[in-house]
Amino acid sequence: KQEVTQIPAALSVPEGENLVLNCSFTDSAIYNLQWFRQDPGKGLTSLLLIQSSQREQTSGRLNASLDKSSGRSTLYIAASQPGDSATYLCAVLTGANSKLTFGKGITLSVRP
Amino acid sequence: NAGVTQTPKFQVLKTGQSMTLQCAQDMNHNSMYWYRQDPGMGLRLIYYSASEGTTDKGEVPNGYNVSRLNKREFSLRLESAAPSQTSVYFCASSDRGQSNTGELFFGEGSRLTVL
Numbered sequence: 001k002q003e004v005t006q007i008p009a010a011l012s013v014p015e016g017e018n019l020v021l022n023c024s025f026t027d028s029a030i031y032n033l034q035w036f037r038q039d040p041g042k043g044l045t046s047l048l049l050i051q052s053s054q055r056e057q058t059s060g061r062l063n064a065s066l067d068k069s070s071g072r073s074t075l076y077i078a079a080s081q082p083g084d085s086a087t088y089l090c091a092v093l094t095g096a097n098s099k100l101t102f103g104k105g106i107t108l109s110v111r112p
Numbered sequence: 113n114a115g116v117t118q119t120p121k122f123q124v125l126k127t128g129q130s131m132t133l134q135c136a137q138d139m140n141h142n143s144m145y146w147y148r149q150d151p152g153m154g155l156r157l158i159y160y161s162a163s164e165g166t167t168d169k170g171e172v173p174n175g176y177n178v179s180r181l182n183k184r185e186f187s188l189r190l191e192s193a194a195p196s197q198t199s200v201y202f203c204a205s206s207d208r209g210q211s212n213t214g215e216l217f218f219g220e221g222s223r224l225t226v227l
Contacts, residue, residue, distance in 0.1 A: 032214050032215075036218075044204075046217060049215045093208070104152075
């Protein structure tokens with residue numbers, strides 16, 4: 001059974017800092033990995049999707065990497081801003097049954 | 113760009129009442145999903161539909177039924193609501209199985225309270 005872990009559960013950083021959010025998974029036979037952002041009281045917004053054959057994806061100040069062999073993904077946020085404050089979740093799509101497994105998320109607070 | 117639309121956004125029920133959460137997507141996706149999100153539990157899959165006319169149980173299907181009415185619409189029904197079903201419900205869709213990326217798109221959520 002796939003398990004997805006995101007540690008720590010919460011993170012607070014000063015504005016301008018570059019930061020890395022980690023996601024680990026137990027079954028490396030994944031189809032893709034997706035990072036989401038969730039603002040309080042809102043739905044999940046897709047940030048980046050990495051297919052199993054890819055190593056990384058970039059969008060603006062965000063860069064996500066994937067290392068299947070070690071069961072890890074990182075989301076790098078450059079020059080963090082208060083507007084980046086939100087919960088970040090990763091999810092992996094595994095196997096022929098297309099089961100998507102979510103981590104519990106990292107709640108990020110960027111202090112002005 | 114409507115994407116995934118859920119109704120209602122908020123609902124309060126009494127124990128034993130029934131209700132249906134509606135979901136529609138306009139992205140021509142084959143796959144649709146219903147999740148619930150609870151503090152400390154994360155997102156858990158209730159039911160999913162890989163294509164029109166098919167539905168499958170997810171991680172926590174008890175107390176729920178679903179209908180894939182057509183390619184656009186996927187509804188979730190609570191036949192006899194219980195306080196344990198107080199949660200935020202999310203509908204999602206993806207193009208998984210259509211030789212595309214499998215990217216998942218979510219609705220804004222439906223906040224259900226069962227008294």
